[in-house]
Amino acid sequence: MITPQERFALACFAKNIWKHGVQQDALIIDGGCYIGASTVALAEGLKRSDLPESERHGRIWSYDLFRTTPAMSEHYLKGSGLKAGDSFRAIFERNVSNYADYISVQAGDIQLAPAPSKAIAVLFLDILWSWDCTVFVGRNFYPRLEADHSLLVHQDFVYPFYPWVILSVGQLTDFFAFAYNVEYSSVVFDVTKRIRERDIDDPRNIPLPAALRIYDTLIDRLEGWHQGAVALGKALYLASLNRIAEARQLIDEIAVKFRNEALVMQYVDSIRLYCDSAVSQGKPVPLDQGVGI
Ligand SMILES: C[S@@+](CC[C@H](N)C(=O)[O-])C[C@H]1O[C@@H](n2cnc3c(N)ncnc32)[C@H](O)[C@@H]1O
Helix, strand or coil, X not given: CCCHHHHHHHHHHHHHHHHHCCCCCXXXXXXXXXXXXXXXXXXXXXXXXXXXXHHHCCCEEEEECCECCHHHHHHHCCCCCCCCCCECHHHHHHHCHHHHHHXXXXXXXXXXXXXXXXXXXXXXXCCCCCHHHHHHHHHHCHHHECCXXXXXXXXXXXXXXXXXXXXHHHCCCCCEEEEEEECCCEEEEEECCCCCHHHCCXXXXXXXXXXXXXHHHHHHHCCHHHHHHHHHHHHHHHHHCXXXXXXXXXXXXXHHHCCCCHHHHHHHHHHHHHHHHHHHHCCCCCHHHCCCC
């Protein structure tokens, strides 16, 4: 589920982060390891790092529900024999077997699993399927990041369907600086200031004008099709607040402007359908109700 560029970037961070002042016993977090692609990328980098072999052990904490969703059983894990609800942990274990000593598996809901006990060197997040989970991770993981040394990587950033990712980071511009967009979806952030638990507000409470400003600032910061994908996220966010006319107008503008960008157009129909269904049902379905079911 990650691109070759993302795989390369994760390996690079896990290899080199130790030379840049981070605590030498800090952890690497793979939040949402699925069947292991991101864990393997991080482990490959860690193996090439200067850390002694014994100090690599248990260094990567991989979190996942390991629970097959209907979409996984119908598409991504088709042919595995797994049905919705089954555990896919055995596939993960097989895929990461060359690096088993490096990995500490945290199975189950991240909101109930052990939170990191040490500083976090690299926090890779591909797990934020809801507003609640985003607030939880913000309060329990972000304070373990070290200012000027750690990295935060959001895999689902240039992606229209998770407004909580965009808005929660947009609330924290005093603490995170946009560093780099890794094709296709990941964005890497530098940590500019230590975060405390009390700095994390629920992004559902952001007043609409401020939320739209967060989107607009980010869209300006991105380039090409990435702008269109995040602009569609803004439209979907408006639709989720039942502002269907504004959402539809924005979708129409984006569909014209990015008509030759397949990576933008791939999302348009489903966001239009979301608007249609909100109108026919009288209200929009909360966006996090549709994830992972
Ligand atoms: C897009 S996949 C991750 C892909 C993975 N990083 C890779 O490189 O292939 C997202 C994962 O997050 C997990 N997940 C979602 N919500 C979770 C939660 N609350 N606790 C633990 N895992 C969760 C899902 O089970 C899923 O495997």
